[in-house]
Amino acid sequence: MRSTAAGWIWAGLVALSAAGAAAQDGEAPVVVELFTSQGCASCPPADALLGELSARDDVIALALHVDYWDYIGWRDTFARPEFTARQHGYGHAAGSTVVYTPQMIVGGQDHVVGTRAMAVADLIQAHRAQPDPVVIAVTPEAGGYAVEAQARMDPPRPRMVVQLVTYIPHEEVPIDRGERAGTVGDHYNVVTSWQVVAEWDGAAPFVARITPQDAAVPHVLIVQQAGYGPILGAARLD
Helix, strand or coil, rough: ECCCCCEEEEEEEEEECCCCCCCCCCCCCCEEEEECCCCCCCCCCHHHHHHHHHCCCCEEEEEEEEEHHHHHHEEEECCHHHHHHHHHHHHCCCCCCCCCCEEEEECEEEEECCCCCHHHHHHHHHHHHHCCCCEEEEEECCCEEEEEEEEEHHHHHCCCCEEEEEEEEEEEEEEEEEEEEECCEEEEEEEEEEEEEEEEECCCCCEEEEEECCCCCCCEEEEEEEECEEEEEEEEEC
């Protein structure tokens, strides 16, 4: 599968029974997703908090900009409808039809207002204390990365999706209209692509090779329970 828009080449979407790198040592980072918007006057503190989280090795902090604030006068330069759909998917999985910004979702499971720094810290710590259901090994190779995911769950295992995410580490955006007219948006780890690249049943290790088209763009591999369930494993590729 090839995608130049996402800035990567995904090769070898196969699950192999033996070969591949050994599972990585240590704890996997906790994924924190922030649903935010440049048009949301309440979002800058959450954007700043995500910036603090982005500096932590034990956290993969990702900002997904939604488009439902665009109507008030400022069109978010990073917003994508698929990110709004992802937030709605999390809401439906939790039995709710309500979405809001700023919202953080920790580990694909726990929902919290994105400005509640202590609550976010407590949730991250709680996720770090749990064993990782999926362990991902990343091995640098010439021009790319070899990855292997191993499920450490007894059958029956849930249906899982393997996802590749790219993001921009930092951008400042002057905002000319809307609730935040005359200010500058300070944004961290802005997601530019979130692709489901494979489904996986976990019966055998999942092995593949990723060749980035743009080495300057960070990449993250995320294994998540299908249907916007918990994130079971994650690893940086850069």
